[in-house]
Structure formats: C-alpha cells, structure tokens
Amino acid sequence: MNTMPLHPESSLLHEDDALHEGDSLTPAIPWSATFRAADAQSFSRMASQKRHPRYYTRYGNPLHERVARIVARLEGAQAGLVTASGMGAISTALLGLVRTGDRIVAQRNHYMGTTLLLSELLARFGVTAEFVEQTDTDAFARALRTPAAVVMLESPTNPDCSLTDLGAVCALAHQHQTRVIVDNTFATPLNQQPMQLGADLVVHSATKYLGGHHDLTAGVIVGDDALIDTLWSTQIVLGATLSPMDAWLLLRGMRTLGVRIERINASALAVARALQQHPAVASVSYPGLESHPQHALARTQMRGFGGVMGVRLKADYAGTARFVASLKLARQAVSLGGVDTLIVHAAAMWAGTLSDEALQATGIEPSLVRLSIGLEHPDDLIADLHRGLDAV
Ligand SMILES: Cc1ncc(COP(=O)(O)O)c(C=O)c1O
Known part of the structure; x- marks a missing residue:
C-alpha cells in the first residue's frame, strides 16, 4: 500500500490501492445486488454498519467505495458517496440536510435540474429558496440575515461561466452556522477545491468530466465522515444507486x-x-x-x-x-x-x-x-x- 503523499494525477491511479484484491490491475466488477455473509454475526454487523461496501448494492458496493475514496481524496474531504446521476447527488445532499420550514439560499443561475428541485419539488414540502445574483457577494450577505439551513452554490455556472466567490460566501454562511454545498462539476477537483475554500459538501455530476466519455450517468458527494453518514441514510431511501458496471466505467474514466x-x-x-x-x-x-x-x-x-x-x-x-x-x-x-x-x-x-x-x-x-x-x-x-x- 502506498503511503507517500501523491499529486492528484497519481491519486487518480493509486488512491484506492488499499482496496485492491488479487493480482489484477483492474478491479473485478462486483456484479451482484447482494453479498453473502460468512455467519450470523457478520451478517448482523453488515446490516448495521453504515456504508458497508458488501451488504446490498443500494447500501454500498466495492466499486462505489473506490470511486468515493478517490474523489474524496482529490477534493480534500474525509469521505464520499456515489449516486446514479448528478441530480441523484444534489437531491440526496439537499433532502438530507433540510426539513419542512427550512430556507435555502441559492444562486439565480444553477444547472436547471437544481433550480427545479429548489423552486418546485422542495417548495411542495415547505422548504423555501431565495435566489440571489451569484456574482454579488453582498447579495448573499443580505439573504443570510434571515436564517437559512443551507447555501447552495455552483461555480462556474451553466451556461454562461459566471463565478461565485466561494471563499467569501462560505465564510459568510459559517458566521450564521449555515452549511454550504458546492456543485464543482464544471471545474473538477483538479481545477478547484471548494472544501479548501470552506464548503461543507461538494457534489459532482460525474456524468461530465469525472466519467469523461459520454457513456454513463453518475454523481458523487464528498464531505466529512459524519455528514456523509447522514446523507447515506437519505440516499438509501431515495435509491439513486449507481450500477456496478457504471461504477467500473466511471473508475476507468477517472484514471485519465x-x-x-x-x-x-x-x-x-x-x-x-x-x-x-x-x-x-x-x-x-x-x-x-x-x-x-x-x-x-x-x-x-x-x-x-x-x-x-x-x-x-x-x-x-x-x-x-x-x-x-x-x-x-x-x-x-x-x-x-x-x-x-x-x-x-x-x-x-x-x-x-x-x-x-x-x-x-x-x-x-x-x-x-x-x-x-x-x-x-x-x-x-x-x-x-x-x-x-x-x-x-
Ligand atoms: C453543473 C451541473 N450539475 C448537475 C448536473 C446534473 O447531472 P446529471 O445529468 O448527471 O444528473 C448537470 C448536468 O448537466 C450540471 O451541468
């Protein structure tokens, strides 16, 4: 197992070495919805452990674990989750953090699916969103004078490549004990690391650069261990599970x-x-x-x-x-x-x-x-x- 500090390009190839089994350079596809327990005791352990990679694929899968480990390392996060699409990641992150009556501060410009989730679906469950101009940090400061559970950010944005001052907005949000989610799809962790600028969670549409070949849809969420455990509990009931084959393709895409x-x-x-x-x-x-x-x-x-x-x-x-x-x-x-x-x-x-x-x-x-x-x-x-x- 490698213990040297690695550049991101090398981490893409070696961060999951600790998970390697056997002598093959590429992982086998754990092409199974469920995994056999050796005995009653281990079955009970598998059933109660969060993010167990070999219990039931909706709860986790060895290839999800590899992908999550690499993206978490690149983003400078402790842990990650893999979902069936970018929207799977964004809906899991938002639904996992809010409850009825909560308020979200978001950008006027987001990927359209995120805008619809915030303005229509969440609104049906009593979660309101205020949309501010992302290039105006003072607009976030004004919006945060009213308590908010989450600030949702995306930079650069679709389709016009406007930016949000991630460090400044994260600092403002944290003054109000508000959590920040950043969609880092456009930049990738190689070009921008929102966790280093204060984000609590980073989400990706891995359909885009991480997969990189237009042959799969997938999503990733990274953050600290406790938050990722919370979101895992949301994810397993929402059920946006990436198939093992697509997780394998994603892993292969990420290598390059x-x-x-x-x-x-x-x-x-x-x-x-x-x-x-x-x-x-x-x-x-x-x-x-x-x-x-x-x-x-x-x-x-x-x-x-x-x-x-x-x-x-x-x-x-x-x-x-x-x-x-x-x-x-x-x-x-x-x-x-x-x-x-x-x-x-x-x-x-x-x-x-x-x-x-x-x-x-x-x-x-x-x-x-x-x-x-x-x-x-x-x-x-x-x-x-x-x-x-x-x-x-
Ligand atoms: C910035 C951004 N976030 C999220 C998504 C949604 O990702 P997916 O299509 O994988 O659900 C997209 C899709 O275009 C996107 O551009």
Whole structure:
C-alpha cells in the first residue's frame, strides 16, 4: 500500500490501492445486488454498519467505495458517496440536510435540474429558496440575515461561466452556522477545491468530466465522515444507486482525468482566444480570458479554467441555429466534459422549459451557444468553428 503523499494525477491511479484484491490491475466488477455473509454475526454487523461496501448494492458496493475514496481524496474531504446521476447527488445532499420550514439560499443561475428541485419539488414540502445574483457577494450577505439551513452554490455556472466567490460566501454562511454545498462539476477537483475554500459538501455530476466519455450517468458527494453518514441514510431511501458496471466505467474514466483536464484547459483557452477575434462573435465568456469580468477571482480560486465557455454571436436565433448545425467536429448534443467537443444552442435547449422572461433573466439570449471542448486538436476545432462563423 502506498503511503507517500501523491499529486492528484497519481491519486487518480493509486488512491484506492488499499482496496485492491488479487493480482489484477483492474478491479473485478462486483456484479451482484447482494453479498453473502460468512455467519450470523457478520451478517448482523453488515446490516448495521453504515456504508458497508458488501451488504446490498443500494447500501454500498466495492466499486462505489473506490470511486468515493478517490474523489474524496482529490477534493480534500474525509469521505464520499456515489449516486446514479448528478441530480441523484444534489437531491440526496439537499433532502438530507433540510426539513419542512427550512430556507435555502441559492444562486439565480444553477444547472436547471437544481433550480427545479429548489423552486418546485422542495417548495411542495415547505422548504423555501431565495435566489440571489451569484456574482454579488453582498447579495448573499443580505439573504443570510434571515436564517437559512443551507447555501447552495455552483461555480462556474451553466451556461454562461459566471463565478461565485466561494471563499467569501462560505465564510459568510459559517458566521450564521449555515452549511454550504458546492456543485464543482464544471471545474473538477483538479481545477478547484471548494472544501479548501470552506464548503461543507461538494457534489459532482460525474456524468461530465469525472466519467469523461459520454457513456454513463453518475454523481458523487464528498464531505466529512459524519455528514456523509447522514446523507447515506437519505440516499438509501431515495435509491439513486449507481450500477456496478457504471461504477467500473466511471473508475476507468477517472484514471485519465489528469491528462484530460490538462489538455482541455489548454485547448479551451486557445479556442476561446480564437473565437474572441472572429468578427461574427459578439463575446466569449470563459473564466480564463482576461476579458471575463471575474477573471481576477477565477485566478484566485481556480487552478485551471476548464473546458466550457458561453459564446454570443452577432446573429439572430435562426443564424445561430444554422451555425451550430453547420459544424463538423463539435457535435450538437447536451452534456459536457467528455472526450468529444459538444455544442448546444442554449435558447433552443431551454425554450420548452422556460418562459421568454425567464430566459432573459438567466442571460440566455437567442445568440448564445455553450461549447464544451473535448480532446480533438484545438487547431481542428478552431478551423471548424471559424468555417461555421464565416458562413453566419
Ligand atoms: C453543473 C451541473 N450539475 C448537475 C448536473 C446534473 O447531472 P446529471 O445529468 O448527471 O444528473 C448537470 C448536468 O448537466 C450540471 O451541468
């Protein structure tokens, strides 16, 4: 077993060495919903232990344990849980921490599933949410004058890459004994570690960068042991259980996260710079660009700036749709964070869900596209995007 302090890239490969069995370099898939006990005593121990990895897969599984261990180590947390999707992680974390009558302070801009959970589902059970402008730390201070059980944060956000000052908001929340959850999906623990900035829990859609290949949906929650035990009790009744096969795929995807993020950080910056110079582009919102209004904050709380950017064209809705459809390498598909570059026309994605006013309020203009840079050579991506833009 390795006891050296490791860089994150090495932890991705070796953090779970202590869990290795046998001589195989890759773990066997514990392809079982349930596990046999050796005797009555151990059965009783398995049944009563929280997060037992070999009792019943909804309660835990050896591959969930490996994934949780690695992500917890990367985030600087004590423990973790694995769920069947990012929304599984977010709903487990929020439902595990609140009760009827509680109040949540959240951002005006979140991943849409989180917004719907806060504004519709939780509201049905008497939990209210106040949504504040994430770029305005004073707005959080004002909202926290009224007691809140949880502050929900996400930075950078979907689709426009706005940032929250994570350190400042965590400090404000803790003055009021309020717990903070941070969705760190866009950044990944390699680019940003919210626990080091004061977060109590970090959640991920592992469907994105952690898995990294667009072939699974999964989620992860990390935090301290006691909180993770509390959330485990919620998770086993909500039942968002990741299948052992998908946990295996996630683990395999995570082994290469280090090289993927290094490459994606560099390619995205090159693409963002090239797009910014094209005459058909009105603006590029990417935290790594000096022109991003929160670039200084990005430099203090992020080590790299990730692969997602919001691009506004000098075009109307139809022109933007034609541009997206004309691309040969960037594929028109939802999701982000994988090996393939993906593009979405934000207004087309949300038009069926949000009113025109709500689209405006969240900054989703008709000419906004979201790009998630993958592992293609950046020069090829730039050539494809420029060719599309030339025709707008
Ligand atoms: C920032 C963020 N959080 C959470 C989610 C939800 O993740 P999943 O689709 O794995 O449930 C998404 C999905 O796009 C996301 O972008």
